[in-house]
Amino acid sequence: MNDGTSNSDSESSPIVRKKVFGPAKDMEYLRTTYNSILKNTASVRDINPTGPGATLMHILKANIGIGMLSMPNAIQNAGYVLGPILLILMGIIATHCMTLIVTASHHLCALFELPALSYADVAQLSIAYKSKRPWLGQMARILVNLMLLLTQLGFCCTYIAFVAKNVILLIENSGSIPFQYRLIIVMILPIFLLGSYIRSLKYLAPFSTAGNFCYLYSIIVILAYCLTIVLKNGLGPGVQAFSTTPLTYPLFFGNVIFAFEGIGCILPQENKMSNPNLFVPILWIGMVLVITSFVILGVFGYFAFGSNLAEVISLNLPERVMSPIDLVYTVAIVYLTFGIFSSYLVQFYVPIEIIEPIFIRRIQSPKLKILVQYIIRTILVTFTALIPIVIGQIDLLIDLIGACSSTCIALIFPAVIEIVSFWRVRRYCLPFYLWVIKDIIILSIGLIGGVLGTGVAMYNIVLKF
Template structure:
């Protein structure tokens, strides 16, 4: 991936004389005079369809099958409303992040910027009082990205391990392993897959994962839609004190913002990413509909007995159900690699200059191996799928997907205009309050449940 941030600078031009030409910095670096798309040189560009599959896969991981458990915390009516709300907010935050990144690219005259580069440049060329914090903001974004990577992929490890345990326990009931042991068995296969370093080469895996997830979805629907319980057996609305776990789970499920900038930066036609219909809007509408369907009917079928993944509720002694468990484990396995791509690229960009060129390949292997090992260790430490999803969603996914884009857009627009009646400021203030609600209430609810369960 080539972000061109080292060779192209967006520092102001030096003054050649004291004569003023009445040309402002904004005029010199007008976004209208520099189109970043015309200057992007990507070694392995991704097609629009391939980008759609990548973005869809990043939002359709294990979270899709966790939605029935999320509906358990709200009931049917608040669950449907909440799914739509989270979908709209998540889409909007991705939109403002990408739009801001494109505008700052035009201002700085660079072809593309990563997630963390965007955060840094916005503060570096924002209000004067905030410019000194540009490096701090970059580090914060990096840490948030690392948290999403480690927390999210640790959930994936537990998800795969739980599915494998169900499958193997059926075929060999006399000798079983724990979920923690299956997490350990996954270490080598995950390390091998994560060595793929170009997003273009992940397109076949992303397509395969989407097919497996689609077939799993179909099989799950076959079981879910048969012999549905009466609506009177489930709650239309639960106590609001249980809603925070729904919000954090839904945000975990829908947020794929750590993959957004690499996908957009490596598109052959990046102008197809935003707009209507656009890759982003089409993907998120499909995602929201799928989440609502799985959540509603999964909760109707299994009620309060629904597990962290609805596939765990499927029968263990039927071939069709076992097939679904194999395919969903395969889908999440390939999703793991896609979710690890962006953080690995960011970390490698920051450390590669500290070692000699001939050691770059070895350095990449070591970095990716250690990162995978850390996610497996975290999965072994907290092997509870539902609660870990809620905790990771509340802390890391909400920070990366809600808080940072909100702050970045506000800072970027501060001197450039906040719109009529400063609507951008009011809108982002409401979004910030929503983020704080998810963060505080989601963490409290998840930690409380963890303490209760393990004590």
């Protein structure tokens, strides 16, 4: 097939498969698109790859965060009967959507002989591959990157707010003079800055592992405390099997989608694996553990405190050290604070991967490149501290971020990407229509839940202020 290029040009662009598209102008655009992405994928595969164990730790850390601590509030918004059922269902859908992104990435990498792809690369290539329109592929890339930035930076904002409130709780427990919430954020900001300067996931693995064990200890203590409260006092006030307020269900949706906060970290984790073929089984193992822990803590936390639930369940722990057993709760708060801090470092890796290449791509000097990286990280971390200074309520941040940007990243985009990536491959298969119906259902859940959840969350923010 003659597309107007020389043999030498073809040899220098081995990723182009000439029979995929017909018109020469389409081939010219696609060649340019794929080669530009190929240049950017050299740094996607980390020079310090992670093994299965470290990857599992990263997956757990990326999904077990503040969202888990807000699960009792989610169950409260749906009831202790319907809540767990919907939570498990949403967990399965969210995990399935994570695998859709990975599968589409593998398909496109094999099709165009690329080493690895980011979430935005997958969106751009899949849309361009189906539509053959340059502006659609570029718009898809911009939209995915924008939503990833909003989602991941939103997660980081809630983490800083959580750490600040835990520090205040520890100060109050010690009997010291209380500090203002905003002052605490300013005081802990340098610690987050130093952590953000770690530039490889391999070196974040020890923090993830230690953070997971600290988090596990804290969750066990919180769960034991909830069980003690239930056995001693019975069910908390206002506990319901089903929520009788329709407006709470969109909040449940936003809360749960926020809790499955790791989808933005999925491809970065897969791209850093020494053996990427093991990623999907490891992902399902990790997500089964995550969903199970969500249901257990959500139900018993709601049983214990009912309508007296705080923004997150950890803030319901005893406020004063009155006995030796209370020291256990204080240690749990300390460990939990460290666990959330380590989650911040993992989640922060995603916006860094999006923003840094834009500024350092054309910088030749290694020293200048490192300096620019530090400047970018400093600006982003400072931004994630400013937002919780303005909006101090963790639950308001969770509901808004979950319903607005997380829904797009976790549900809407994966369904669209699967349809356009595999349309040419699967449209002649017998179960094709069932496959399309499945993706349309996921799209509908994401669109309806996202719109309603965002509206209710914004309404609650207006009421608070």
